[in-house]
Amino acid sequence: MVRAESGGRRRVSTEDGAVRLSEAELGGALGAxxxxxxxxxxxCQPCRxxxxxxxxxxxxVDGVEHVEVDAEERLELVRRLEVRRTPTVLVLDADGxxxxxxxxxxRTVDVIAALGHAM
Incomplete structure (x- = not known):
């Protein structure tokens, strides 16, 4: 499903409304x-x-990749995803x-718990 947004931008989302991101958009490989x-x-000190x-x-964790996006260089993506502060972390499933x-x-424990929802 593709939804049109204001300003002519397009947001790719799944039927359940979840946003899907590609390797090209992120500038890095998706994990298996x-x-x-x-x-x-x-x-940003907390970003480090x-x-x-x-x-x-x-x-x-096997099959998990970490991709860091420079928010200042990728303003269109930041706006599209409504990133309001850094660091902001998204957990993607295998399909993005x-x-x-x-x-x-x-916290490490929270990241591991969040991965449980993705795998």
Whole structure:
């Protein structure tokens, strides 16, 4: 399903309304089982800690990738996904559907729990 949004932008979503993202949009490979997408900015202190947490989890769980998106360089995507602060983390399933979303620095245990909804 494709829905038109204001300003002529198009938002690709699934029948249940979940947004689906592609490798081309993210600038990185999707994981075979799940993908952790992090929106960051250069001077964001919590973004550095989030990067460590997500990279560590991706390294522990087979089939999970971590993709970091520079929010300042990808403003169209930031607007489309309504990212209001950094870090913002999206958890995608194997098909690129957003199944969980959180703003702020996550705890490792919360990231692992969120992956359970994606796999």
């Amino acid at each position: 089982r799940a993908t952790l997408v992090q929106f960051s900015t250069a001077f 800690a989030t990067r460590r947490v997500l990279s560590e989890v991706a390294g522990m 559907r957003v199944v969980r979303r959180a703003a702020g620095q996550p």
